[in-house]
Amino acid sequence: MQHLKPPAGCTPCRSTWSYLRSRYLADVPAGAISITMIAAGVGIAPRTQRVHLTVLVEAGHVDMDRRTPLHPVTPPLPPPTTPGRWAATVTLPCDTCRRVLTVVAELAGADWTTRGITRTDLAQYARMTPKTWTAHVKHLEKAQILRTEADSCRADDGRWDGSRPDRYVLLSGSTFDALLTTTGTQAGARWFENAAHELLTDVAPWATGSKLLPSDRQALLRRVAGHMEYGHYPRDVLRRMIARRTIRPHHGITDAYALLISLLPPPMATYTPSMGEVTGVVGRRTLCLTCEHPHEDPAMPEGVMCAACARTSTPAF
Known part of the structure; x- marks a missing residue:
């Protein structure tokens, strides 16, 4: 799977991401941000703004709602001339x-x-x-x-x-610091996407099944890979978050993407290990992001919803 990036030197893409990030940090609801507002903040036409938003969504830098930033835009360096x-x-x-x-x-x-x-x-x-x-x-x-x-x-x-x-x-677009021939591990975003695919296949096969649209499946992988790469979330922590919601095989899911993001941390969240993970001693349980009740799992990090809130916040299936 190729990890797409915005074109090198694309100032509107970086400005769009920065504008959305400032709105997100100011707790402005995504539904209250219009194309006209973004275009005015960036300084381009609304029609051109839609094009750059599409590029950011396809590259995985902005969520599928076209308003929520996920991780910083880092355009690759242009390839040499020869x-x-x-x-x-x-x-x-x-x-x-x-x-x-x-x-x-x-x-x-x-x-x-x-x-x-x-x-x-x-x-x-x-x-x-x-x-x-x-x-x-x-x-x-x-x-x-x-x-x-x-x-x-x-x-x-x-x-x-x-x-x-x-x-x-x-392959002029691939630059690696070292040739890893012993383990077969690939560096960069592709490694995180492969790790995300292995995790979802194991704990949430409904997120990688053949019934999903290819674009939805890719968006799910990018969301999990983004938490690994930019939020530094360990795989075991993400596994516990996703495993809170068990899905029976014969049940169909209306919106797999909405179900998964209800189980994951907010965008751009950074993982902070709990005191129990550092010292080995289980202390105070963390609280749910929505109902503020303690989590059943004492190792659950801050900033996520409990299983009950995740069940009520996702579409019926």
């Missing part, structure tokens, strides 16, 4: 992987791909055997720095001619 300059910015702990990436970057065209060059020739340029070349290409593919595609070799008349050399595509 494949060689980009390859020089990627840090790799393996010298052989560095040679592979350097050869591909030097032979890549304007489309950041190599065409018509066989694996044997590329390995010869890198001063290694084809078997060694293939092994380290797999390391780069696992780190999403390089992608291999089949590229057919055809004659001028369109018929197949000779072998089919692989086409190597440089």
Whole structure:
């Protein structure tokens, strides 16, 4: 799953997020904020404002209600002008992987791909055997720095001619600090989305089922991943929050997104461990965000609703 980001240097997107954040911190209801108000605060036309709101929602920076900010907008740096300059910015702990990436970057065209060059020739340029070349290409593919595609070799008349050399595509939008080849773990937002998917599949399969729209499923994953990445919520804490509401398999859910956000902390909330987690001694139980009654689970953090309030605040199903 690709984690979309607003375009680099998009000032209206950052200004829109800042405006929504100021309204959110001022406890202004989301329903009281209109497109005209946002456009006036940002200084653009209402029609243009709708476009930037859509970009922020698709990128996961603003909630599906198009008014609630989720986490700060951090546009990625624009890619360098040439494949060689980009390859020089990627840090790799393996010298052989560095040679592979350097050869591909030097032979890549304007489309950041190599065409018509066989694996044997590329390995010869890198001063290694084809078997060694293939092994380290797999390391780069696992780190999403390089992608291999089949590229057919055809004659001028369109018929197949000779072998089919692989086409190597440089993924200029992916920049990693290290090549993680031992654990297979991916860095950045993709890692948090994968962890969120594993968590929801285990404790709330209704949030990742095939009956959900792809956009709704992606929004659910982004909401949970955002609490992990920006709120620093441990997976065990999020698991306890979501497991408060048990759903029977034969029951249909009207709005899975509304059900899930009723069980999770508010947007932009930061996790603070309780005294019991720090000292190992269970002390005062935290209070429900709505009814202010103590939680049944003594390890439940502040800022969330109890199971009873979550049951009454979600649509019927």
